[in-house]
Amino acid sequence: MPTHTALTSADLREIRQSALGAADPLGIAAELADAVDAGRLTDENDAGFALMLAAEIAESRTKLDAALRYVERAVNTYATRDDSEVGAARALRARILFRSGREDEAMAELEPLRPLLTRYPDAAAYLGAALAVGGRNQVAEEWLTEAVRVALAERAASTEQSAEPVSAEDAGLLFFLLQQRHRIRHAIGRPHDAHDNLAERLESKLARAGASAAAESADDLLFWPHAEFDSMVVQWPALSQSYGGTWDQHRARLERELVRLAGTGRTGLTLLPGSVAGLIGYAGRDGEPADPKTRASYARQLAAGSRQINWPPERNEPCWCGSGSKYKKCCLPRSRG
Structure with a gap:
């Protein structure tokens, strides 16, 4: 368990990866609940996530009464919301109810989630x-x-x-x-x-x-950060056909492409952050920056470097696009458009 005074979203993700192999996972679950009670989360919106994590740890150790207490608190944390997060919490509660032999209650929990x-x-x-x-x-x-x-x-x-x-x-x-x-x-x-x-x-x-x-060009995963995108479409307006007419469209295209590639079994996917100055510099005096072959070659150069952005981030991690918002609130939903 991290010893920080406050737990960050990154701390919670680390706990999720390591808690089940810890010497005292149930102690970690209790500490997570205590962090929620004591206001020791840097982002108060992580309370439901922390409590669900505590419930999953207790469930894995067949401490079903404790798991139910934690998950019921998670559901209450999400009480004012109507989204997939509260649905996941309630489905977890149903799962624990099934394990507790309370099948009718579990089904009563799940039935309203069908929509x-x-x-x-x-x-x-x-x-x-x-x-x-x-x-x-x-x-x-x-x-x-x-x-x-x-x-x-x-x-x-x-x-x-x-x-x-x-x-x-x-x-x-x-x-x-x-x-x-x-x-x-x-x-x-x-x-x-x-x-x-x-x-x-x-x-x-x-x-x-x-x-x-x-087998195609790495150009499909060339990512233009917001300021670079704005400069790029001003300098080469025709490239909006390749990368999207707005930055939101650009991010949505990339997210959908990454989801598609992941669905084919591709792993180790990364985005290649480009810049107008970098593309112009790569093209040199004799190249045309907006030419597809030049852009493809530039993207391959970026792919061979060390500045790629790994994808996907965890749901509660900052989004890959650099907006500062969490992935689950930013580009993750764009793949569903």
């Missing part, structure tokens, strides 16, 4: 995990089937989209629902249906796209 499946990509994972602990994979499959039906109906109602997605990126949240449903159906021995076939087609396309991307 989150069509709002947040990670909801399929934490709801599925809770139902699996309770031996309710069949229920998970039913919920995901309904969520897929709703997502497809919403898609069909849109005049801007085709009836069936043509890629994982085009599918958006629907892709995550199809994947999770497909895996659960495989686990419980269900025969393939049309949704399973769609999931496999999208996964196959994603894998092929990933293989192609690996």
Whole structure:
């Protein structure tokens, strides 16, 4: 356990990685709760995260009464929110209730969370995990089937989209629902249906796209920090077609591309922070900075250096884009657009 007077978000992430291997993990869980009570968190918004971490530690040691106390406090911390964070806390509470033999209470906790499946990509994972602990994979499959039906109906109602997605990126949240449903159906021995076939087609396309991307230029991951982006589009307006018309669009494109690459199994992904001066300097007197070949070559030079930005950060870490906000509040949601 860190000895700092106050615990930072980084401290909590470190604890998450190391607590279960510590000599006294239950003592760490108690100290986390004490840090919340004593106001020893540098960011008060981390209180729910700290209490959920304490609950997970206690759960791992089968101290289910303590785990429930911690997670109930986490849920109360998130009481005024209506987002995926509170959903994850309540799903954790249901999971612990299942382990405690309180199955009816666990299901009563999970049932109201079903609408989150069509709002947040990670909801399929934490709801599925809770139902699996309770031996309710069949229920998970039913919920995901309904969520897929709703997502497809919403898609069909849109005049801007085709009836069936043509890629994982085009599918958006629907892709995550199809994947999770497909895996659960495989686990419980269900025969393939049309949704399973769609999931496999999208996964196959994603894998092929990933293989192609690996052979393409590192220019796809060239990142222009805010001030550099503004200078770049003033100097070369046509590059807004390659990098986005605004900095928000630029960040969203990169986040979606990184999510796509990760989905193909790529690891060690990094962003390559560029600068207008660096690109001009690389091009030299005889090169054209805005030329695609020049930019691709510049990106490869950056990829060989040591200034890459590792991706993804933890949800509570500062965002990779340098905005100063936490990743979960900044660029993480951009991948869902």
